[in-house]
Amino acid sequence: MTDIGVLDDATLPAGIAARFVDNGNGLRMHVLEAGYETPGRPCLLLLHGFPELAYSWRKVMPALAAGGYHVIAPDQRGYGRTTGWDGDYDGDLGSFRLLNLVRDTIGLVFALGYRKVAAVVGHDFGASVAAWCALLRPDIFPALALMSAPFAGPLTIPAQKAPDIHAALAALDRPRKHYQWYYSTRGANADMHAAPQGLHAFLRGYYHAKSADWPGNQPHPLTGWTAEELAKLPTYYIMDLAADMAETVAPTMPKTASTWLSDAELAVYTAEYARTTFQGGLQWYRCRTTGRFNAELEVFTGRTIDVPACFISGAQDWGIHQTPNALIHMQTTACPNMQPIHLISHAGHWVQQEQPTEVTRLLLAFLAGVRR
Numbered sequence: 001m002t003d004i005g006v007l008d009d010a011t012l013p014a015g016i017a018a019r020f021v022d023n024g025n026g027l028r029m030h031v032l033e034a035g036y037e038t039p040g041r042p043c044l045l046l047l048h049g050f051p052e053l054a055y056s057w058r059k060v061m062p063a064l065a066a067g068g069y070h071v072i073a074p075d076q077r078g079y080g081r082t083t084g085w086d087g088d089y090d091g092d093l094g095s096f097r098l099l100n101l102v103r104d105t106i107g108l109v110f111a112l113g114y115r116k117v118a119a120v121v122g123h124d125f126g127a128s129v130a131a132w133c134a135l136l137r138p139d140i141f142p143a144l145a146l147m148s149a150p151f152a153g154p155l156t157i158p159a160q161k162a163p164d165i166h167a168a169l170a171a172l173d174r175p176r177k178h179y180q181w182y183y184s185t186r187g188a189n190a191d192m193h194a195a196p197q198g199l200h201a202f203l204r205g206y207y208h209a210k211s212a213d214w215p216g217n218q219p220h221p222l223t224g225w226t227a228e229e230l231a232k233l234p235t236y237y238i239m240d241l242a243a244d245m246a247e248t249v250a251p252t253m254p255k256t257a258s259t260w261l262s263d264a265e266l267a268v269y270t271a272e273y274a275r276t277t278f279q280g281g282l283q284w285y286r287c288r289t290t291g292r293f294n295a296e297l298e299v300f301t302g303r304t305i306d307v308p309a310c311f312i313s314g315a316q317d318w319g320i321h322q323t324p325n326a327l328i329h330m331q332t333t334a335c336p337n338m339q340p341i342h343l344i345s346h347a348g349h350w351v352q353q354e355q356p357t358e359v360t361r362l363l364l365a366f367l368a369g370v371r372r
Contacts, residue, residue, distance in 0.1 A: 004081060004275075006030060007055065011268060015062040020081075021074075023107035025100070030054065030081035031108070032073045035065030042118035044069040044367075045109065045141075049124020049149070050281040051206070053080045055268055056123070059356035060363070067364045069118060076126065077104055078280025080272050087279045089186055096283040097293040101129045102136060109140060119143035119367060123352060124319070125284055127151065134305050143370045144309040144335075145363060148319045148349055152326040153334035154300040168227035175241035176231055182239055183285040193277045195246035197253065200270040202246050205253030207266070209236050211348035212316040213258050219317060222324040229324065237322050260354045305335045310366045312359060314347030339366065 006018035007030075016034045023029050032054045035041055044064055046057045054073040064071045075082040077096060086092045094100070109117055120141045122130025131151035134144040169176040182188055195202035208214055222229040230238050235248050257263040287293055311330065313320050320327055320343075331338050342362050347354040 006081065007032070007268070012055075013058050013062060015065060016058060021108060021111050023104055023111050025103050025107040026095075027077060027082055027084040027104060027107075029104075029108055030075040032057065032061065034061040034071045035069050038070075041068060041070040043109065043112065043114045043116075044071045045105070045117045045120045046071065046073040047076060047105070047120065047122040047126030047130050048073065048079070049122075049126045050284065051203070051269070051273065051278060052124065052126075053269065053272055055080075055272075056350070056353060060352050060360045063356075063360040064363065067360075067367070069367075072108070072112065074108055076129070077101060078283055080276065085280055087277065087283075089189070089279060093283055093286055093290075094293070096280075097287045097296075098128060098132050099136075099293075099296060101284075102132050105129060105133050106137065106140060116140050116142060119145055119370065121145040121147070121363065122149075123147040124149050124349070125281075131305060134307050134309070135300065135303060138305075138307045142307050143367070144305060144307055145366060146309065146311045146330075147351055147359075148313045148317055150311065150320055150323070150326040150330040151305070151334050152323065152329040154303055155294055155298045157298045157301045163226075165225065165227060165230070169230065169238065170241055172227055172231055174231070176227070176238045177241050178230070179237050179239055179245070180285050181289050182245065183282050184289040188245065189277050189279045189282055191244035191246055193273070197246065197250055199274055200266065201253060202249065203269055203273070204257070204261075204266055205249035206236070206245070207261055207350060208254050208258060209234070209249045209252050210317075210319075211258065211260070211350055211354055212314060212346050213254070214252055214348070216252070217316040217318060217348050219321050221321050221327075224324050233318055233322060237318060260350070304333070306337055308366075308370045309335045309338045310362070311338065311341040312351060312362055313341070313343055314349060314351040314354060315343040315345050316348040317343075317351065319349050339369075 048056045054075045057073040061071045077085045120130045127146040127149040133141045352359045
């Protein structure tokens with residue numbers, strides 16, 4: 001992985017700057033920030049998901065800064081221009097486990113001179129990191145906003161033995177497989193990085209497929225963790241058994257850029273993933289699917305997130321239903337201080353990019369309520 005400079009000003013919207021920050025946990029983190037001109041502002045920390053970057057927050061950062069915050073968005077471990085991580089499939093997988101990602105986040109906050117933030121905001125897999133930050137260190141993260149990925153709580157002890165969902169999926173009349181376990185295979189990175197349609201076209205197709213632009217996204221709750229129910233999810237979640245992800249998204253790939261992601265913006269993602277590959281982000285999935293690090297998370301069984309919390313997602317996002325009943329568990333058990341959830345119309349999985357104005361409005365309203 002080549003160590004290069006920060007994103008240049010010509011790439012970033014007005015009011016956003018980039019710099020590097022050593023987080024004390026082995027990373028030189030590439031950080032975007034807004035509202036940095038005025039000292040003493042409360043810090044708002046934004047954590048991206050897969051396959052995204054700090055750049056994914058570009059549309060909401062200036063408006064959040066105008067609301068009085070010092071807004072920080074890092075490229076997380078395994079992503080973008082942040083360095084110090086091992087991207088080898090056979091390398092140090094343990095450094096990508098959730099507790100170390102929490103340590104990355106705390107280290108960044110402290111390195112920036114803060115001892116607490118106003119709130120931590122997480123999208124997609126970044127929501128998992130944000131949730132664990134609030135669960136473990138509510139003194140540092142006294143408010144939480146989750147986007148597109150519900151948090152159902154820590155693993156239980158004893159762990160509930162689930163049926164062999166993979167054998168059941170493969171045995172369906174239309175044989176299928178779960179995307180997270182596909183992402184954990186050795187070949188997944190090359191399948192996407194060297195996609196036959198080209199990396200730029202692959203990313204356009206992937207982002208389109210999970211957005212409100214694709215008419216196939218009409219989500220509804222699933223009744224349980226069974227092959228028959230999971231097979232109702234789109235193929236970018238429950239894939240055809242013999243297909244890779246590049247093949248999966250190719251049939252729905254648009255010929256032109258979307259209204260919410262211009263070709264120039266998409267080119268930023270293409271350039272970053274061309275350089276780093278996807279393996280850093282895929283390591284996060286491997287930590288989850290292998291179960292190697294479950295034991296340390298089970299220590300926190302029964303613990304709840306008690307800080308004020310909100311949940312924002314796109315109304316056309318299947319992600320909120322991909323784990324059956326997770327949304328209900330989040331509201332009723334995992335986050336007792338959860339406000340009513342917000343599902344934004346005309347937005348899919350990339351809600352902060354597809355509908356940035358409404359996301360900003362909801363976040364500022366939530367933060368105003370917390371600060372009262």
